[in-house]
Amino acid sequence: MRQLILNRRRLLGLGAASASTLLLSGCDWYDGGLGMGDGLRSALERANALTYHAQRLLVGQQALATEYTDADIRQGQRPNGTVDPQTPEYLAVKANNFADYRLNITGLVNTPLSLSLAELKALPARTQITRHDCVEGWSCIAKWTGPQLGPLLDRAGVQPAARFCVYHCYDTMDDGSLDGPPPYYESSDLVDAFHPQTILAYGMNGGDLPIANGAPVRMRIERALGYKQAKYVHTIELVSDFTKFGGGRGGYWEDNGYDWYGGI
Amino acid sequence: MATITEDRVEPRDRRAKGPLIYRQSIFTRVTHWVWVVCLFFLLCSGLNIFNAHPTLYIGEQSGFPNLQTGSQHLDNAWLDIGAVNTPDGPRGQTTLLGHSFDTTGLGLGMSGDPANPEFRGFPGWLTVPSYYDLGTSRVVHFFFAWILVATLAVWLVASAFNRHIAEIPPGPRDWRQLPRDVLNHLRLRFEHRRQYNVLQKIAYSVVLFILFPLIMLTGMSMSPGLNAALPWLVELFGGRQTARSIHFLTMNALVLFFIIHIVMVLLAGPFNELRQMITGRYRAGPEVGFDASRRDKP
Numbered sequence A: 001m002r003q004l005i006l007n008r009r010r011l012l013g014l015g016a017a018s019a020s021t022l023l024l025s026g027c028d029w030y031d032g033g034l035g036m037g038d039g040l041r042s043a044l045e046r047a048n049a050l051t052y053h054a055q056r057l058l059v060g061q062q063a064l065a066t067e068y069t070d071a072d073i074r075q076g077q078r079p080n081g082t083v084d085p086q087t088p089e090y091l092a093v094k095a096n097n098f099a100d101y102r103l104n105i106t107g108l109v110n111t112p113l114s115l116s117l118a119e120l121k122a123l124p125a126r127t128q129i130t131r132h133d134c135v136e137g138w139s140c141i142a143k144w145t146g147p148q149l150g151p152l153l154d155r156a157g158v159q160p161a162a163r164f165c166v167y168h169c170y171d172t173m174d175d176g177s178l179d180g181p182p183p184y185y186e187s188s189d190l191v192d193a194f195h196p197q198t199i200l201a202y203g204m205n206g207g208d209l210p211i212a213n214g215a216p217v218r219m220r221i222e223r224a225l226g227y228k229q230a231k232y233v234h235t236i237e238l239v240s241d242f243t244k245f246g247g248g249r250g251g252y253w254e255d256n257g258y259d260w261y262g263g264i
Numbered sequence B: 001m002a003t004i005t006e007d008r009v010e011p012r013d014r015r016a017k018g019p020l021i022y023r024q025s026i027f028t029r030v031t032h033w034v035w036v037v038c039l040f041f042l043l044c045s046g047l048n049i050f051n052a053h054p055t056l057y058i059g060e061q062s063g064f065p066n067l068q069t070g071s072q073h074l075d076n077a078w079l080d081i082g083a084v085n086t087p088d089g090p091r092g093q094t095t096l097l098g099h100s101f102d103t104t105g106l107g108l109g110m111s112g113d114p115a116n117p118e119f120r121g122f123p124g125w126l127t128v129p130s131y132y133d134l135g136t137s138r139v140v141h142f143f144f145a146w147i148l149v150a151t152l153a154v155w156l157v158a159s160a161f162n163r164h165i166a167e168i169p170p171g172p173r174d175w176r177q178l179p180r181d182v183l184n185h186l187r188l189r190f191e192h193r194r195q196y197n198v199l200q201k202i203a204y205s206v207v208l209f210i211l212f213p214l215i216m217l218t219g220m221s222m223s224p225g226l227n228a229a230l231p232w233l234v235e236l237f238g239g240r241q242t243a244r245s246i247h248f249l250t251m252n253a254l255v256l257f258f259i260i261h262i263v264m265v266l267l268a269g270p271f272n273e274l275r276q277m278i279t280g281r282y283r284a285g286p287e288v289g290f291d292a293s294r295r296d297k298p
Helices: A002-024 A039-058 A088-095 A117-122 A149-156 B002-015 B026-051 B134-161 B172-186 B198-221 B224-229 B231-236 B240-268 B270-279
Strands: A102-107 A113-116 A126-133 A139-146 A164-172 A183-189 A199-201 A218-220 A233-239 B020-022 B055-057 B077-086 B089-096 B099-102 B281-283
Touching: A039 B134, A039 B224, A088 A164, A102 A149, A113 A117, A113 A149, A149 A199, A149 A233, B026 B134, B026 B240, B026 B270, B055 B240, B077 B240, B134 B198, B172 B198, B198 B224, B198 B231, B198 B240, B224 B231, B240 B270, B270 B281
Parallel strands: A102 A233
Antiparallel strands: A102 A113, A126 A139, A139 A199, A164 A183, A164 A233, A199 A218, B020 B281, B055 B077, B077 B089, B089 B099
């Protein structure tokens, strides 16, 4: 009996000691295994897919993000990421005050579209005052104006094989990559692409979209975080999968470890 | 006379043992330890997520002085953990409700090797991963958030069936015991009864029925996807930035509970308490009668 108690006591002590070592040895203990592509990280990332599917199941496909009033616009829209692109392609369209800018809708569509800024501005526009939530944690309320993406996709005729929109941008992210600064890009599923609040915003807070905020055109995908709101968009490509772009995870920040869905 | 009585009674009492009672079901024990792991990783990854923007606000949005449009900027921050340049070099500075404190010594705002300091809200030894990596911290955070919610669901169902849940909220009789229990705790005299004492019931009720729901619901309130489905939820908390603040404050309350919990385990007998949460069996005090029908052991 005494032997048994001692064993059990020792077992408890061992358990407690190893548990406290596991928990208190300093958090850098966990750094290994959390890098991109590591097995542990890939296992943990499955929770992101669970979040995406759970939200697509529970959140009505047409459920709208909260819209605010003019009184809720208390400040300018905080720009983040690139605020003044320097790529030759962007400088060329910017020099002419975006008169030569074209928005292209390509990929798995029946009729590829190419629209000038004037043509975009001539389309029926939606104006919405929404809250921009950065993945970093801050929020900012602003008013956005532009045509809905859905009717444009209908006009182009989305082919049945298409599952995602890839948003190609003029700006690059100088992150020290050996292949040079990679272009910013983003992607969404077709639920978000056809969502009534998904617009190609050319206007902000009653004026033209400023360069720092993505002029001439940026995405507003209102049920997602800030990094999904691609700025300086020039091409929307319908694809069946996005693995051939960038790092293959569906966006610049996704390639750097952020979740693709971006709705949480 | 009194001294003699005490001398006689005390050693005998200390040796006297009550029954070894079966106190914690397998569901209570397993969920308890799963929560230990979950809350540890949620805390450490959460602090790194906080570090991405180490400022907390009241309301829907975050006020930025440089975005001022009218006569005055939206000034709704109540906590900021940052760094400032001083004549003596950079220092960690925490600003709470308009009052600034030098928190370099606490590792808040500035930490690591003094010759090559890191400027971040919470120091690397507290965060997972130890380096600043928001994307990875979010992966860790949301994985364990799912586990926490799933385990809480298991605990709720199991505890409803085995009636453990009814043992936790303090009842009228418990409240009458409150002054006595407070005195006993102050004298570090702990009774080992079948039921939790009232201070335990209050602490566990606060954690399970207030802090857990609060931290989960404020977490969900920060999801723009869920905001579209449940717009009333984030409004209930007073806006997304207030929800973020409540999420942070609830985390502080859970850390405070953890510290008290560990101290109480150490004071009340760590061997008996750990045995309870591992095997389910708890050595009751001598005043507890033996009851074979309740699976008591000698």
